[in-house]
Amino acid sequence: MTQSSTQIDFNTDFWNAKYLLIDSRLLTAPSQTIFFALNGRKREGTDFIEDLYNKGVRKFVVTDAFEHGYKYKEASFIYCDDTLKKLQEVTTFHRQKFKSLPVISITGSNAKTIVKEWLYTLLDADYNVVKSPKSYNSQIGVPLSVWQINKKHTLGIFEAGISQPNEMKNLADIISPTIGLFTNIGSAHDKQFDSLEQKVKEKGLLFDHCKDIIYCKDHELIDHEMQLKNGNKITWGKATDATLQIIEHTAHKVLIKEKSNSHELTIPFSDAASFENAMHCVTVMYHLGYSFEEIDARINRLKSIPMRLERKEGINNTVLINDFYNNDLGGLQIALGFMGQNQEQLPRTLILSDLLQGKDNNDALYQKVNELCEEYDIQRFIGIGEHLNKSQNNIKVENKEFYKTTAALRNAIKKGTLVFSKEMILLKGARKFEFEKVAVLLQRKIHSTQLEINLDAVVHNLMFYRSLLKPKTKIMVMVKALGYGSGKHELAHTLQYHLVDYLGVAFADEGVELRENGIRTPIMVLTPSPDSFETMRMHDLEPEIYNIEMLQALEDYLSEDANEKPFAIQLNFDTGMHRLGFNEDEMDLLFNTLNRIKNKIKVTGVFTHLAGADEDIHDQYSKNQIALFKKMTKQLEAQLGYSVIKHCLNSAGIVRYPDAQMNMVRLGIGLHGVEVNDLKQEDLQPVSTLKTVIAQIKHMKPGETVGYGRKGVVEQKEKKIATIGIGYADGFNRKFSNGIGKVIVNGKQAPVIGNVCMDMTMIDITGMKAEVGDEVVIFGKERPITQLAKDIETIPYEILTSVSSRVKRVYYMEG
Template identity: 50%
Template sequence: MINFNNLAKIASGEIVLSEYSGDIKYLITDSRKSFFAGGGIFFAISGERHDGHEYIKSLYDKGVRQFVVERDIDISGLEGSNLLKVRSSLAALQALARKHREQFNIEVIGITGSNGKTIVKEWLFQLIVPHKRAVKNPHSYNSQIGVPLSVWQLNEQHEVGIFEAGISEPGEMEKLEVIIQPTIGIFTNIGSAHDAGFNSYKQKIQEKVRLFKNAVEVIYCKDHEEVDQHLANKGFSWGHHVDSDVRIIDVMHDERETVVNIRFGSDFSFRIPFVDKASLENCLHCIAYMLFKGYDFIAIQEGISKLHKVHMRLELKKAIHGSYVIDDVYNNDLAGLQIALDFLSHQKQHERKSVIISDILQSVSDQEKLYAQVSELLKAANVTKLVGIGSALMHYKVLFDIEAEFYETTSDFLQNHDLTTFREETILIKGARTFTFEKIVRALEEKIHGTQLEINLDALTNNLNFFRSRMKPETKLMVMVKAFAYGSGSLEVANLLQFHRVDYLGVAYADEGMILRKNGIYLPIMVMNPSEDSFEKLYQYQLEPEVYNFNIIKQLIAFLGNRTMRVHIKLDTGMRRLGFEEGDIDSLVDLLEKHRNIEVKSIFSHLAGADEAEHNQFSQEQAAKFKSLSDRVMKHLHRTPLRHLVNSPGIVRFPEFHFDMVRLGIGLYGLEASKQEQHRLQPISRLKTIISQIKQIKKGETIGYSRKGLAKSDMQIATIAIGYADGFSRAFSNGVGEVWLNGKNAPVIGNVCMDMTMIDITGIDAVEGDEVEVFGEHLTIIDAASRINTIPYEILTNVSQRVKRIYYME
């Protein structure tokens, strides 16, 4: 075990404090994910917009006692801690992981390439673990930070390490190679991912193969000629090429599986439970490895038959009795459990947090030590209750000293546990695939019809970071979560924004702010449409109203008496909607001077045409007017307020008008109104439904209300479980709208009904129950809006609240 004094030597650092004697057990790089404080060491990494040094005191308060920093900090209040100053905290983290790796003389498989790294890693792990004790990156932890965290898992029980490495620019792979130190490599393929960081495909391949500098052998597909040129001298290849070590002779498909005939000494036929090209390539990398290592045909085929699509995401879903479920039911290992607990710990909707887990199906020599670690993680994450399912958890239940129940099987749990006891809590459900925990998820999920809106939290984070990249570090950020967060779900989105430390939230009405406050949102909240009857809620829940005329401010003064409230002064500079005008400023200032309990937190206005270049002159006039009017107000205030003017398109197009804060709205949700940077944003929403019924229609028959749909020939139609009550507008009727089904577009036929819609699926291979995309990856919101001559905002905000939202992160 490496201790703090060892680290000082490894990282060539200067010890500033040395008052803590514990070992280094957990590596912390994100202050928000620091529930495992005991034995944790925090690496304060300075980023473009976040500086880890700012959070050292809060981590100390949580119990962390070991820190690595890059600059001098105030050490008062850090009694009993260890503090190491280094040139680079990231380099220190990598050096520590490198030293840790050097302690183990085992086989380590290094995986890189453009696509398929994570799938190959996960499948290879599934194939190897019945035979050897293995460890891998959790999820896709393959970056400059992710790889050290992954390699740190290595311990004396492991026989094989499987680590993927991803890079986005030259010079990165050398740093990962000395951490992973692979003895054998797998190069998946080369493609366009991260092209922007490299001059050419050739350079990208050259950089990636640096991972295999000291590897004995590298497995790759010889059909990729450019890869073959770099690896032929040390490669073990597979492919159609006649010189491949594992040669593909023939490939045959049916609906559900692929038979691959290969020649490797003798001829073999492998039955692979996938038909798509990417899955076949990924699986063949794994087969080639297993053949290279001498595994027999029967063992390989048995393992391949059990492979399944890798479930790469955590899903947050509404559940019964006001609860939430975190669905992570397809694998369970120690590192994956830690990531899932991270996600659980930053859900603030409920204080009570329960965990339902299965046995961890890892081959380890010391099961008691493994489950002791599980118990330690659950306690550190402040889990309220544990439900353990499996014989191993039953055997080691004495190790868990929190509220706990144990069951031998999933069926035992579902038959004997009263599910109504789950109320107003967040429930993490994490199990190995063989335990079929999806049955538990189905039992606990809120029961709503088959239409779902999927919200990609990773895409939302990408969009947030894009707009932050366009701001100066000192500029504050208000994010609008009004209108149910543009249809995406205010509470869930607000919780993520709070996790990512935005400065302000904006809502339309006091009730929206009240709900956020009741569910753990503590960020400042501006309310855009206050009314006299909402003042009590504003005061009770510390919400900050927008004040836009004398009527509302005088009502507020009368309500407050001597009490204080923060407000936001709206100025009308040309939108002609709400706000004080130029002639109001003197009277407004007079009123504010007399009533200093009205604390002006910000002064703001709104650009009317920020998204279109033709209005640039008008936007500049608005900005000049805003500065002039706000200057006049600020001269008479006893505190300096924030000023903000620009919205999402203004953030991109008018950096000179950012003032002290900007307001991010529709851009967060993946739509760049000015269309300048749409390619930099990711769509966060996918609306999908299911086919309820399929019918054969004869020529001349009519379909739907008012007989608007007419069959001009024999046709096949499907009724899908979405209608205008779900937000699928009647304007999509009669062929105006389309949906995406099994690779093809299917037009709407007849009128859209309240709860269902008919579509023409003639020539499309489909069955009842198939998934249908209304908008998302294949049919964009922009496309849908253009079909009915509206704007994407309307499409998003019209999605009914009865449609179930599923929030997920990769």
């Protein structure tokens, strides 16, 4: 089938497809895909047609210049003048098929993505929401977002971003929003506009046909432009005529006047940017009819997180934070804020390129940079670029150096004239400065195998489990065993930033390590020993007391302890796990001992472990455990004379037993994207990806053998064998030997051949395109960790926690 642009009818079967594809690497379902051959800076989209055709794609949209369609006998082609325009037209047509769908569209200079994600979290319980993936807000991203709409959706939330004039009308036509949200106006992409007024006017085109428009009335330029629109204005701010007027804002509290009524909300953070983002969400919820009581309950669960940032181990005991996405004042502030979350006691260094914003008055711009350096305690400043060199006097950091080019900076590092040691380094540069080449020099050169941890996914999963909880239910997150393989410190910093109520560790030294790295969140130690009581006391850690012997050891310790502050402890009741904990028949003995030391201790919590929460065949057993736990805790509280935090649900239990949340739940494997019940797996995102690389490729003849014990035998035909840089010392179990284990090479599965070695493994890549240095995925999105566990008849916990500490952890955030 072939159609020219003059004949295109979007009602034909050609357009009946689930996916619109512009990047051949992201192909998932060939038979349900239409490929749009967009041209990039280096390659033409048509270069990928042959490969996609061979993979099963049969629908292509190309320009009239493409002359090779006849080669693909089973394919259908649409020919047009402009493939991007056709992408936008078909998604505009698709949106009009769902005219009754209410759509919130968000624009502004900053915070589009975080406000969208927050609104999704806040509204998802009541709506079937379709939203922009990641930061899909461009001329390409918006069409791909809108194409997701289907008849099941009851609300859309889409971002719209522009980088130059005459772009917004296209996006407005595609999205066709009913509710518009203007976040703010700033300096991003300033060079493309004559003035802020022009930029506000261009962004405002998104709202020309909106029924309702939401914004902060204190932004005068935005307010002036929005008053020219026909839509109903729902505003917030200090202005007396704002719909929601802010009367008072102190710390985490905000007093709002709505008509003649006053309402107090608790906002779980205090920085100005996050407060503004939260108030946008408050106003949207108010407009949608939520009560202020419900708004307060939901908004209090949120916390922002910087995006597109990557943290790595650096040379000479440094910590390296990479951010090469953009470089304006807003982005710099976000990156410095992320640096502030990482509370290791290290001096802070900023390596900064010229800021690519504004046209004039560099002095004022770099004076603001200096203010940020002072605010975030930057002790060493390294500036790169012509403008920074001219503005050196505006940077008041005592230890400062300047280089005209990135090449000059790299040469200084290579020659040893510029040295870094025991410091935290933020590498913040615009793309054209190619700071990734600097990162290569500063990154610690260790094992080629690495575990990538997506902190966005961590937060997503945390928010999902929070959405299942009642407003007053606390959450403890387990960070024992290197945080299920993900690393204690970094994970704990993220969780602390998102206001989890407790952290759980296995041993006292793990808790001490967290305290020494700036973690202030309450910490429970699950398997303490009596000889660590003093250490736990000093570092404000709460030991689990699980038997009479340990309680009596605590009594002995307290008899010689002069500290007047009660020692906080948690009790473990054994209701059926039969591992650790007080049995019901030991309650009298427990109460007698507690009574003797009642002035020396404070029982902050009591908990139990459910033995079979992840299997429905044990439902009645679990319910019996819960009932016994309630009975025992009632007796405990009567004896103590005060209430304690009660918790019995793990990740599996949170999903299966919502009525047993009590005061707190314990989140473990679920945070890492594994839903062991397999009831809510689609709602979670994988957190960890274990990767390595191909070290060598060999072509082997029939009869030859591979590896120790000659277990890998090449039979009949020649095989192409790759050696990859991971072994059982890295956590790749020897049970994966001899074809049991499989890895992903360039999108295809490759089986293990022979025995897994200590540091290396051999895989069969016969028939695959692969080269030395190619990436190999052990587990991740392409190969779920649950599948690896199934292959060797174990559980995902073991796979995750087996990843060796010698494997480099890389932490990153996306949009």
